[in-house]
Amino acid sequence: MEITSLTNAKVKQWVKYKEKKHRDQDKKFIIEGEHLLEEAHKAGLIDCIIIEKGKTSPYVEYPQYEVTKEILKKIANSVSGNWIMAVCNYPNYQDIKGNKIVMLDGVQDPGNLGTILRTAHSFSYHTVILSKDSVDVFNDKVVRSTQGALFHLNVIRMDLKEAIKDLKEKGYHIYGTSLHEAKSLQEVSIEENHVLIMGNEGQGVREDILALTDQNIYIEMDTFESLNVAVAAGICMYTLNKR
């Protein structure tokens, strides 16, 4: 089907997906570019393809809308001028699974969340639990920074205290991250079934969450400085698995 009008009803609907409330309502979000489409296709989550008129889609099995460059630009969140996009269905995230879990307490920056999801996938942390005040996982910048990892992970938004209680009962060891009353990452005993909790960019993990952990850890630094939360998460995930 071809669409040339910027005021077409479909176009208006797709533009609305820039806002969380409309994404949540339809349980759909927009992805841009070949790499993300390939990952969404493999995950079976593509609803329809939006493509620049005259170009050929590698995915013929989905409904396809041929549109003008102006329409693509209007729908797009990025400025990179992609010729192919897709409407994706929300993944059907399951209950907690896997032996390694990342938990995020109030991470706000979309790039940080996306990067942490990408790292989690690379180090086999199959489940990521987000506090209710963390940034939305279907935010376009999050989706782009994941490089497709969000299609392979199990991402759950829930109350962290309830999650910790449940995970402790299931035998997971809970590691918090904190600069106070904590063991260094090199000294901590490593438990195979574990949860790693990372905190908000400015405040870190909340005190009432830290009080529920089995062990808090810190990353040894030479100067008393701070690390970006996605970098800190990467160092912890790598070290807890390779040390």
Added chain:
Amino acid sequence: MEITSLTNAKVKQWVKYKEKKHRDQDKKFIIEGEHLLEEAHKAGLIDCIIIEKGKTSPYVEYPQYEVTKEILKKIANSVSGNWIMAVCNYPNYQDIKGNKIVMLDGVQDPGNLGTILRTAHSFSYHTVILSKDSVDVFNDKVVRSTQGALFHLNVIRMDLKEAIKDLKEKGYHIYGTSLHEAKSLQEVSIEENHVLIMGNEGQGVREDILALTDQNIYIEMDTFESLNVAVAAGICMYTLNKR
């Protein structure tokens, strides 16, 4: 001095610093917010203060311009609405110093460069060498992501091949990062005086640079996935110092 006109010559000059060519011409750049100002002040690099009319600057030793909110907004790169900014002089970066060096081959994303500088400072990599095609270190997003680390580091932009030749002669061990013909980060022998080379977001370190290294290393991952370059840099810097 008070400025109320958006077309004032000073305001026009400050707005120009959004562009690299004007920054390079005057060797000055704009910083925003209390934390960065404090770091720039400690480093002795503040040229003048730009402050919202009616607010009190903690830095009375510098020339001060009281301006309207509209002017601050026009000068600002961020959307966060800071009440205080400063014009900063370029640091006077010295020759290569320190026993640990990070080298970046074509890193393009400002957030990645800034985050790598922040990590480098935390792990005592005192010098960062950028290839000539890397993103500008005084780009506002780079400056913000460093969280002030750029005022403590030595950042040099030069031809990487020349830099490697020079550093080898000085006895530094050169680690490249690569997925091919490389040793795992856990297996590699650790040399105290070393250079860690990280590459472009899409292509990694160029082949002709990898050919000049003493040893190439890779980060062990469970799935054949990729890591964000700032996360990978963090894992390498941490592990080369703590393993």
